[in-house]
Amino acid sequence: MNKPLLSLALMPALSVALAAHASERVDLLVRDATVVDIVSGTLQPHRSIAVRDGRILAVLDAKGARGYDAARVLDAKGTFAIPGLWDMHVHFGGGEALIEENKDLLPLYVAHGITAVRDAAGDLSPSVFEWRDAVADGKLLGPRIFTSGPKVEGYKSIWPGDLEIGTTAELDAALDQLQGWKVDFVKITDNTLSPELFMAAVKQADRRGLKTSAHVPYALTLEEVSAAGLDSIEHLDYAFKAGSPLEKSLGERIAKSEITSRDAWTQWNATFDPARAMAAYRNLARHGTAITPTINGSHVVTYLDQDDHHDDPYLKYIGPGLQATYTWRVERAAKDDAAAVVNRHERFEKSATVLPMLQEAGVTILAGTDAGFLNSYNYPGIGLHDELGWLVHYGLTPSQALQAATINGARFLGHDDEYGALQAGRVADIVLLDADPLRDIAATRKIHAVVLRGDVHDRANLDAMLADVARRVARQREAAAKTGP
Numbered sequence: 500m501n502k503p504l505l506s507l508a509l510m511p512a513l514s515v516a517l518a519a520h521a522s523e524r525v526d527l528l529v530r531d532a533t534v535v536d537i538v539s540g541t542l543q544p545h546r547s548i549a550v551r552d553g554r555i556l557a558v559l560d561a562k563g564a565r566g567y568d569a570a571r572v573l574d575a576k577g578t579f580a581i582p583g584l585w586d587m588h589v590h591f592g593g594g595e596a597l598i599e600e601n602k603d604l605l606p607l608y609v610a611h612g613i614t615a616v617r618d619a620a621g622d623l624s625p626s627v628f629e630w631r632d633a634v635a636d637g638k639l640l641g642p643r644i645f646t647s648g649p650k651v652e653g654y655k656s657i658w659p660g661d662l663e664i665g666t667t668a669e670l671d672a673a674l675d676q677l678q679g680w681k682v683d684f685v686k687i688t689d690n691t692l693s694p695e696l697f698m699a700a701v702k703q704a705d706r707r708g709l710k711t712s713a714h715v716p717y718a719l720t721l722e723e724v725s726a727a728g729l730d731s732i733e734h735l736d737y738a739f740k741a742g743s744p745l746e747k748s749l750g751e752r753i754a755k756s757e758i759t760s761r762d763a764w765t766q767w768n769a770t771f772d773p774a775r776a777m778a779a780y781r782n783l784a785r786h787g788t789a790i791t792p793t794i795n796g797s798h799v800v801t802y803l804d805q806d807d808h809h810d811d812p813y814l815k816y817i818g819p820g821l822q823a824t825y826t827w828r829v830e831r832a833a834k835d836d837a838a839a840v841v842n843r844h845e846r847f848e849k850s851a852t853v854l855p856m857l858q859e860a861g862v863t864i865l866a867g868t869d870a871g872f873l874n875s876y877n878y879p880g881i882g883l884h885d886e887l888g889w890l891v892h893y894g895l896t897p898s899q900a901l902q903a904a905t906i907n908g909a910r911f912l913g914h915d916d917e918y919g920a921l922q923a924g925r926v927a928d929i930v931l932l933d934a935d936p937l938r939d940i941a942a943t944r945k946i947h948a949v950v951l952r953g954d955v956h957d958r959a960n961l962d963a964m965l966a967d968v969a970r971r972v973a974r975q976r977e978a979a980a981k982t983g984p
């Protein structure tokens with residue numbers, strides 16, 4: 500008696516489910532890719548990704564994909580799908596004359612599979628805010644931009660465009676200003692900022708619910724800034740000194756100009772204790788402080804004696820004004836004598852050895868290049884692929900490196916519900932590669948197509964984007980030659 504009733508009751512629900520699958524209309528179906536699970540480090544072959552309104556609707560097996568009616572089908576057979584890449588440390592800057600050259604970096608990022616960047620301050624903040632909003636509104640092609648706006652510094656710092664403060668009242672005013680601009684985090688550096696105001700800035704920003712990122716003053720230890728609530732440390736060398744019992748004492752002597760940082764480093768190196776370093780890194784992890792190693796930028800400058808980069812083919816994508824900002828670090832490095840060059844190499848290589856220790860301790864690693872103005876031959880776009888290569892070279896697994904360049908950044912900025920994974924509900928930022936990045940991280944350079952917020956840019960389209968940037972740079976060069984001396 501109950502049987503027919505039961506099936507009658509079930510039938511409408513069943514038919515609705517079947518109908519929904521039979522006629523599910525989507526904007527895009529990325530068909531038959533191998534999805535790379537960057538967290539587990541495993542591959543899921545023969546997956547199709549259904550996209551609607553710029554978001555991933557479903558990730559399907561072959562059978563499931565048949566139920567979707569797509570306005571566009573992208574044949575992804577033989578490709579490996581990863582989430583869009585995030586460069587967590589870039590710069591836009593170099594003065595108002597370079598606004599266009601900096602704007603031209605946006606398609607350069609997209610053409611290299613970079614779908615989000617974290618701008619860690621510069622002197623073009625009004626333009627960066629404008630681009631951030633235009634990209635978000637779909638009016639400008641580019642990666643999603645997260646920006647600190649101008650960074651917080653002391654009076655008369657060497658950096659252009661900073662918010663310079665000397666009192667806690669000025670700190671409050673600076674943070675008010677940054678919040679008014681809706682910055683995505685606060686960058687704090689230590690060129691002329693006192694350690695006391697540095698600590699106050701970290702704590703105040705934290706109290707206001709703002710993320711912080713910093714260069715750490717020598718007089719402060721890693722533990723002090725991390726316990727104060729600092730969210731990310733930029734560059735790897737700060738982590739190295741935490742492995743020495745002389746971290747604090749030598750740091751204070753550098754701050755008082757009693758010793759050079761190079762001499763201090765020699766002593767930190769001589770007294771480096773891996774057990775002490777691991778304890779310090781576990782504390783970083785416990786406090787939730789992430790680190791952006793920016794190995795690529797350091798590597799370029801460290802080895803300028805072996806590769807001066809002046810013939811890099813990639814320079815065709817970098818405007819003449821931006822290239823001119825490269826000379827600062829090149830000239831500084833050229834002043835090093837033979838002993839200083841050896842010290843430079845050793846310092847870099849030893850600092851890099853702490854990378855796998857940080858990972859093992861559970862510290863969040865953020866992949867970032869430091870690409871942009873001033874940072875010589877550290878290129879926007881391809882630089883992140885160089886960084887990924889270095890992260891693996893110096894001890895991360897390919898999947899750990901990929902996490903550093905995707906989900907870790909999204910989580911750091913509080914957007915991991917929307918980005919960093921190829922899952923239903925996430926923004927459709929997808930990079931299709933022609934080789935398996937878990938086998939060889941260099942595969943991230945072999946980009947077959949980029950899906951940016953649901954829009955497909957196939958290889959021909961990406962090549963056209965690159966050619967367009969090269970054409971603009973060539974025109975800027977001609978113009979510069981005409982007006983030059």
Ligand SMILES: [Zn+2]
Nearest residue numbers: 588590619869
């Ligand atoms: Zn930087």
